[in-house]
Amino acid sequence: MRVLIAGATGVIGRRLLPLLRARGHHVTAMVREPARAPSADLTVVADALDRDAVRAALLVARPDVIVHQLSALSDRGSLGLEVTARLRTEGTANLLTAARDAGVRRIVAQSIAFATAPEGDPVLDEDAPLYLDAPDEDWARTVQAVAELERLVLGAQGISGVALRYGTLYGPGTWYGRDGAIATAVAAGKLRMPEVAGGITSFVHVDDAAQAAVLAVESDVTGTFNVTDDEPAEASVWLPWFAEQLGGPAPRTIPADLAGRLLGWFTAYQLTELRGASNDRARLGLDWKPGRPSWRDGMADDER
Ligand SMILES: NC(=O)c1ccc[n+]([C@@H]2O[C@H](COP(=O)([O-])OP(=O)(O)OC[C@H]3O[C@@H](n4cnc5c(N)ncnc54)[C@H](OP(=O)(O)O)[C@@H]3O)[C@@H](O)[C@H]2O)c1
Numbered sequence: 001m002r003v004l005i006a007g008a009t010g011v012i013g014r015r016l017l018p019l020l021r022a023r024g025h026h027v028t029a030m031v032r033e034p035a036r037a038p039s040a041d042l043t044v045v046a047d048a049l050d051r052d053a054v055r056a057a058l059l060v061a062r063p064d065v066i067v068h069q070l071s072a073l074s075d076r077g078s079l080g081l082e083v084t085a086r087l088r089t090e091g092t093a094n095l096l097t098a099a100r101d102a103g104v105r106r107i108v109a110q111s112i113a114f115a116t117a118p119e120g121d122p123v124l125d126e127d128a129p130l131y132l133d134a135p136d137e138d139w140a141r142t143v144q145a146v147a148e149l150e151r152l153v154l155g156a157q158g159i160s161g162v163a164l165r166y167g168t169l170y171g172p173g174t175w176y177g178r179d180g181a182i183a184t185a186v187a188a189g190k191l192r193m194p195e196v197a198g199g200i201t202s203f204v205h206v207d208d209a210a211q212a213a214v215l216a217v218e219s220d221v222t223g224t225f226n227v228t229d230d231e232p233a234e235a236s237v238w239l240p241w242f243a244e245q246l247g248g249p250a251p252r253t254i255p256a257d258l259a260g261r262l263l264g265w266f267t268a269y270q271l272t273e274l275r276g277a278s279n280d281r282a283r284l285g286l287d288w289k290p291g292r293p294s295w296r297d298g299m300a301d302d303e304r
């Protein structure tokens with residue numbers, strides 16, 4: 001098949017590209033800067049927020065399938081979230097508009113597994129409500145953009161769509177990988193832990209994330225799928241373990257009512273309220289299973 005990766009230079013895109021080529025697919029890398037393009041069968045240049053450039057790129061590439069791995073999370077602040085939201089809304093719309101003219105039949109898009117509202121069971125499936133009305137403006141906008149991406153991808157006329165809701169990514173190049181922002185903070189003892197740290201994170205290794213995208217490209221199923229490991233973990237478990245693994249000090253605890261002010265809204269939310277995400281649907285529907293079923297083994301294996 002002819003496959004175009006939008007976001008081919010990213011943490012996932014770079015790992016996905018050779019996997020698809022090894023499966024015999026003709027892979028086009030859509031990039032902004034040709035000098036940074038990974039080795040591919042074809043390279044096209046387009047900014048995903050430039051509708052005409054995306055259309056021109058897709059008309060050259062003529063893919064059967066688009067894999068959308070666009071994000072701007074290298075900036076961890078509000079701007080990164082804002083641009084990522086635009087990539088999820090405008091970027092997705094641009095890809096789909098161009099896709100119709102280019103004869104694309106399928107789209108596989110990156111979404112997130114941790115956008116659910118913190119209600120109900122500790123570990124939620126894909127039918128759980130999204131946190132569209134989160135009290136933090138940045139997070140509410142992020143979740144709304146995720147919902148719009150999924151609406152566009154699953155509702156596209158004549159194009160079958162899959163949204164892969166990745167868990168919290170770890171592994172090389174991620175925030176939890178060697179030199180990653182979170183690993184660095186934890187190793188330095190800078191990430192403090194609320195007294196009650198019952199928030200649950202579902203992690204996934206970047207290679208497992210890429211493998212799920214390969215299966216989604218080659219499958220005909222549609223819908224949303226959590227791509228997470230088998231061991232949703234409470235912050236009170238993973239954070240001290242991660243600190244020890246990195247050779248850092250045990251995280252200092254802080255009173256729960258100061259968590260938002262001292263850690264920032266999202267980190268406090270992740271450590272205290274977040275729900276985990278089950279991967280049963282991806283196992284059944286995509287025939288995917290994590291190569292690293294537990295974050296403990298996966299993080300320990302990754303040379304940091
Ligand atoms: N270590 C870090 O600082 C860092 C940075 C980013 C992500 N991460 C980690 O990686 C995870 C996410 O991985 P990911 O693969 O989803 O994201 P990613 O590594 O940030 O990749 C995003 C991709 O989107 C592309 N892109 C961004 N804006 C674009 C635009 N306007 N037009 C076209 N392409 C655009 C980027 O291209 P360009 O190469 O042109 O920007 C890149 O290929 C995060 O959860 C985090 O853990 C870490």
